[in-house]
């Protein structure tokens with residue numbers, strides 16, 4: 270069950286962040302007529318709708334999985350956790366707006382739906398089980414928004430530039446890549462500050478970075494993020510200055526951007542594992558004080574089931590306290 274929940278969480282992040290990021294890209298970066306057309310194509314609209322539907326399905330599946338963990342298969346409806354229900358309602362409503370509003374062709378209402386859905390994950394997990402809660406919530410929403418822009422915005426920008434290049438409208442491609450590059454730099458800074466703050470608030474002690482599964486997963490995530498930042502920095506400092514020239518290195522630029530996008534999708538998969546692990550040390554020995562539960566059970570048990578928090582308490586939805 271734990272692996273299924275981690276996979277579902279990763280899938281939810283992929284679908285939510287890419288949907289919101291693509292639409293943010295449409296509104297902020299791909300504003301010109303040709304660029305907007307590239308992101309508003311029938312195929313792009315269809316993909317946005319599929320992604321939004323996947324986000325809604327995964328949030329419902331996560332709610333049901335947590336409820337089964339709390340109350341068992343036969344009485345799972347009694348185990349539904351309010352925070353997870355609220356998250357599923359937000360993601361479901363947001364996804365419905367994206368599907369009905371018509372994808373990137375009507376970016377303003379569609380983006381509103383995508384941003385509503387993006388709030389869902391902030392209602393569950395460590396963002397509500399760790400204090401101070403208002404600060405954690407604001408920081409988490411900022412982290413989700415910046416992560417969405419970098420990941421989905423990058424995918425959208427690659428699609429727009431590839432389309433503009435094949436149509437021979439290189440001037441607009443130059444404008445789009447410059448706009449994206451500046452906004453992505455801000456996103457990376459927001460991610461680093463918000464992610465660093467969440468780390469400080471969640472961790473009991475710096476040593477837990479290496480002694481807990483949560484800490485090791487975070488270090489893995491940071492290594493992948495580091496490589497992606499390195500690729501982005503290479504593009505920005507080496508290739509971007511040359512794009513206005515006659516023999517602009519478009520192919521190399523696009524190749525590096527595609528690799529960066531794959532790494533960011535990997536970051537989201539690792540995050541799906543991270544948020545379901547416990548940042549707390551397991552007690553030493555082979556059994557807990559009551560001698561009934563195996564050590565490390567808190568690592569994978571839902572908060573409500575492990576007795577750390579109850580269904581009425583925040584933080585229960587994910588698989589770890």
Ligand code: HEM
Nearest residue numbers: 282390391395416460461464465467468533536540543544
């Ligand atoms: C720059 C360095 C980064 C740091 C230090 C960092 C750190 C963190 C931490 C500590 C959490 C909370 C984990 C938990 O609740 O157990 C988190 C969550 C998350 N991070 Fe990052 N992160 C970084 C970059 C990124 C990037 C680049 C992305 C996107 C590609 C990303 C996407 C996410 C997502 C989707 C969540 C889950 C938020 C939620 O469910 O509320 N992070 N990050």
